[in-house]
Amino acid sequence: MQKMSYFSPLLFVCLDVCVLKVISLAQLSPLLLPRPFLTLWGGGLIRAGLLTSLAFTYPGSLPWMSSFAGLQSTAVLCFHLPAYTTLLWVLGKPVVEELWGWHSWQRALQGYIVTVVAWLYWSKYVSSLLLSWGRYASSLFTKTPCEKPKEDTGGPLKRLIGYMMPFLWRFITVLFLVILSSYGEMAVPQYTGRVADWIMNEEAPEAFTDAITVMALMTIGSAVLEFVCDLMYNITMSRIHMSVQGVVFQAVLKQEIAFFDSTSTGELVSRITTDTNEMSEALSEKLSLVMWYTARFGFLLYFMVSQSWKITLLTCMGLPIIWVIPKLTGHCSQMIAVKVQDSLAKANQVATETFSCMKTVKSFANEDGETERYRQRLDDTYALNKMEAAAYATTTWANSMTTLALKIGILYYGGTLVTRGSVSSGDLVSFVLYELQFASAVEAVMHYYPAVKKAVGASEKIFEYLDRKPQVPPDGTLAPENLEGHIQFKNVRFSYSGSTDEKNLVLKDVSLEMKPGQITALVGLNRSGKSTCVKLLERFYQPQAGEILLDGKPLQSYTDQFLHDQIAVVSQDCVLFARSIRENIKYGCKNASDEEMYTAAKQASAHEFILELPNKYDTDAGEKGGQVSGGQRQRIAIARALIRRPKILILDNATSDLDTENEYQVNQALLNQSNNCSVLMISNKMSVVEKADYIIVLNDGMVEEEGVHGELLKKQGLYAELVKKQDMSFHRKQEKGDE
Numbered sequence: 001m002q003k004m005s006y007f008s009p010l011l012f013v014c015l016d017v018c019v020l021k022v023i024s025l026a027q028l029s030p031l032l033l034p035r036p037f038l039t040l041w042g043g044g045l046i047r048a049g050l051l052t053s054l055a056f057t058y059p060g061s062l063p064w065m066s067s068f069a070g071l072q073s074t075a076v077l078c079f080h081l082p083a084y085t086t087l088l089w090v091l092g093k094p095v096v097e098e099l100w101g102w103h104s105w106q107r108a109l110q111g112y113i114v115t116v117v118a119w120l121y122w123s124k125y126v127s128s129l130l131l132s133w134g135r136y137a138s139s140l141f142t143k144t145p146c147e148k149p150k151e152d153t154g155g156p157l158k159r160l161i162g163y164m165m166p167f168l169w170r171f172i173t174v175l176f177l178v179i180l181s182s183y184g185e186m187a188v189p190q191y192t193g194r195v196a197d198w199i200m201n202e203e204a205p206e207a208f209t210d211a212i213t214v215m216a217l218m219t220i221g222s223a224v225l226e227f228v229c230d231l232m233y234n235i236t237m238s239r240i241h242m243s244v245q246g247v248v249f250q251a252v253l254k255q256e257i258a259f260f261d262s263t264s265t266g267e268l269v270s271r272i273t274t275d276t277n278e279m280s281e282a283l284s285e286k287l288s289l290v291m292w293y294t295a296r297f298g299f300l301l302y303f304m305v306s307q308s309w310k311i312t313l314l315t316c317m318g319l320p321i322i323w324v325i326p327k328l329t330g331h332c333s334q335m336i337a338v339k340v341q342d343s344l345a346k347a348n349q350v351a352t353e354t355f356s357c358m359k360t361v362k363s364f365a366n367e368d369g370e371t372e373r374y375r376q377r378l379d380d381t382y383a384l385n386k387m388e389a390a391a392y393a394t395t396t397w398a399n400s401m402t403t404l405a406l407k408i409g410i411l412y413y414g415g416t417l418v419t420r421g422s423v424s425s426g427d428l429v430s431f432v433l434y435e436l437q438f439a440s441a442v443e444a445v446m447h448y449y450p451a452v453k454k455a456v457g458a459s460e461k462i463f464e465y466l467d468r469k470p471q472v473p474p475d476g477t478l479a480p481e482n483l484e485g486h487i488q489f490k491n492v493r494f495s496y497s498g499s500t501d502e503k504n505l506v507l508k509d510v511s512l513e514m515k516p517g518q519i520t521a522l523v524g525l526n527r528s529g530k531s532t533c534v535k536l537l538e539r540f541y542q543p544q545a546g547e548i549l550l551d552g553k554p555l556q557s558y559t560d561q562f563l564h565d566q567i568a569v570v571s572q573d574c575v576l577f578a579r580s581i582r583e584n585i586k587y588g589c590k591n592a593s594d595e596e597m598y599t600a601a602k603q604a605s606a607h608e609f610i611l612e613l614p615n616k617y618d619t620d621a622g623e624k625g626g627q628v629s630g631g632q633r634q635r636i637a638i639a640r641a642l643i644r645r646p647k648i649l650i651l652d653n654a655t656s657d658l659d660t661e662n663e664y665q666v667n668q669a670l671l672n673q674s675n676n677c678s679v680l681m682i683s684n685k686m687s688v689v690e691k692a693d694y695i696i697v698l699n700d701g702m703v704e705e706e707g708v709h710g711e712l713l714k715k716q717g718l719y720a721e722l723v724k725k726q727d728m729s730f731h732r733k734q735e736k737g738d739e
């Protein structure tokens with residue numbers, strides 16, 4: 001590998017100086033003597049060409065020299081003087097000195113300083129700003145031909161702008177107010193300068209009064225505009241925040257159940273609340289600051305240039321230096337601060353270790369030894385603290401010294417211009433006032449702009465959910481008036497992970513049938529796949545193979561609304577919402593009458609206990625139904641299912657939380673329902689199961705046996721074993737009770 005030579009910059013400068021010397025001699029030739037502009041631009045081109053060739057062809061040149069930033073700097077070095085001279089010429093200013101002296105060593109040195117300053121600006125701050133603006137502008141106005149349409153729905157910034165579009169007029173008004181208010185604010189120093197001129201010249205007393213009046217009016221006016229603007233902006237941003245939160249919430253609700261299995265509730269809530277809050281706070285606060293400071297920066301620059309473009313140039317050249325020096329010293333104090341933290345952590349470690357092993361320390365009588373060890377650690381921290389204090393003082397000193405140096409430079413140079421009569425004393429006063437605000441305005445824009453960018457970037461996380469397409473098949477179209485409730489599983493294979501590997505399958509070729517109007521029981525050992533069958537019936541997941549038919553038609557062909565109106569599920573872990581019992585029973589069935597609600601509650605044996613509650617049906621169920629007992633919760637959930645008059649009722653251990661008497665009542669009521677609908681019952685209580693018209697026994701994801709109670713008992717298989725086990729445990733419990 002070619003070794004890099006750090007002499008290459010020196011070689012670069014030597015070549016440049018030689019080229020300049022040759023051009024200065026060539027300019028005296030009869031051919032070029034009458035054409036100074038040709039020499040100026042031609043010389044610039046030759047310089048740029050030779051320096052670029054050196055950067056690309058010299059084997060030891062630094063990679064930076066042939067990078068984009070290097071080429072940019074070469075262009076600034078070679079063309080800033082031709083451009084500046086031409087501009088002066090266009091403005092009708094004298095250019096003799098520039099045309100004949102641009103290759104002098106003073107000008108060459110000045111050129112290098114300008115290039116370094118330009119590079120500092122460009123590389124650190126301006127480039128990132130322009131690049132992102134440029135990218136955004138090009139994304140708005142250009143369409144790459146022949147490009148395939150992308151899945152991507154646009155960058156987050158574009159998306160956010162999409163949400164802002166309905167309020168476009170408000171934003172335009174806000175922008176207008178920002179510009180107007182900033183203009184008023186920034187014009188005040190101009191009038192201060194005029195007042196200073198009046199005081200010094202002691203003439204035109206009415207000018208003094210005028211200036212004071214205008215200043216007062218402008219200050220009041222811009223303050224009022226700022227107030228209106230901030231109010232309007234913040235209200236608009238809150239509206240946008242609300243609408244983003246709303247659509248994200250809606251998008252999350254549309255996702256498939258498997259998505260909720262793999263995403264924690266905390267993460268979902270954090271996306272909808274914390275992330276959107278952070279984004280909107282950053283946008284409301286920081287974007288507004290960027291807007292204000294950019295407007296101020298623009299007006300400051302305008303007023304400064306109109307006072308004196310020469311002092312403005314000096315200020316702009318000095319700014320990177322006053323930013324760079326404190327940054328370097330700041331970096332140093334940051335490093336020391338990290339070391340202090342480490343050292344403190346070590347001292348704490350000694351203390352923690354000592355206190356946790358107190359008995360050992362005491363038994364060895366080593367209290368003094370441990371104290372000494374702790375003191376040593378504290379001594380290390382103290383030494384670092386001293387360094388930190390020195391670094392802090394240096395940073396503060398460097399800050400004020402560089403700012404002071406720039407101010408002295410401006411005052412000195414401004415004073416020279418005042419003496420020469422190029423600017424008035426009042427202009428210099430105005431300029432100093434502008435300069436005081438200028439550095440902080442530029443710094444504020446550079447500080448807040450990345451924060452806004454970060455917030456926009458963070459919004460990507462929020463939009464991730466909006467872009468996510470739910471992994472559910474398209475909604476069906478069937479919604480027949482009459483449904484019999486005939487269910488068939490045909491060779492259904494299913495795994496939660498989506499894998500078709502035999503070892504991951506929860507259901508393995510399950511074929512079963514639920515006849516209309518019958519009570520079908522699904523039994524089996526734990527984890528045999530009973531609840532999974534229910535989840536597939538609810539269409540929460542899709543089987544990997546086989547099909548599920550409802551009245552002979554695939555389950556997918558029915559509309560989602562119809563399916564969930566017809567299939568009601570009451571499971572052991574059903575939860576209530578923190579709303580009134582009335583709202584809970586009528587959940588998803590808002591139009592049901594109170595009469596229907598009472599009937600459903602009576603069927604679920606819930607009516608009586610609800611009437612005993614303090615506010616009857618208007619009693620709040622509390623979070624997750626915490627205000628009522630487990631059994632009561634279960635009965636309300638059953639009423640919630642029954643009020644829909646479903647064609648298929650699924651009871652997944654629905655009565656397991658009830659005491660024996662209530663269980664009997666509720667079961668009777670539920671089983672009476674089977675006159676109107678098909679019931680699929682999952683229960684561990686064989687005394688309940690035996691009443692079913694048909695029993696299917698699942699074992700490890702497969703149908704092991706099926707038939708009616710008597711037949712299955714005779715088979716002496718898994719079903720008979722389950723009945724026997726329950727009988728034995730019942731007898732054991734009874735014996736314990738008797739004792």
Ligand SMILES: Nc1ncnc2c1ncn2[C@@H]1O[C@H](COP(=O)(O)OP(=O)(O)OP(=O)(O)O)[C@@H](O)[C@H]1O
Nearest residue numbers: 261496497506524525526527528529530531532533
């Ligand atoms: N959401 C899920 N994600 C991954 N695996 C699951 C999920 N739900 C259930 N399982 C697994 O599927 C298998 C069958 O579970 P299922 O709840 O259907 O059995 P079950 O017969 O109803 O059991 P139980 O009587 O204990 O409720 C189990 O191994 C279980 O761990």
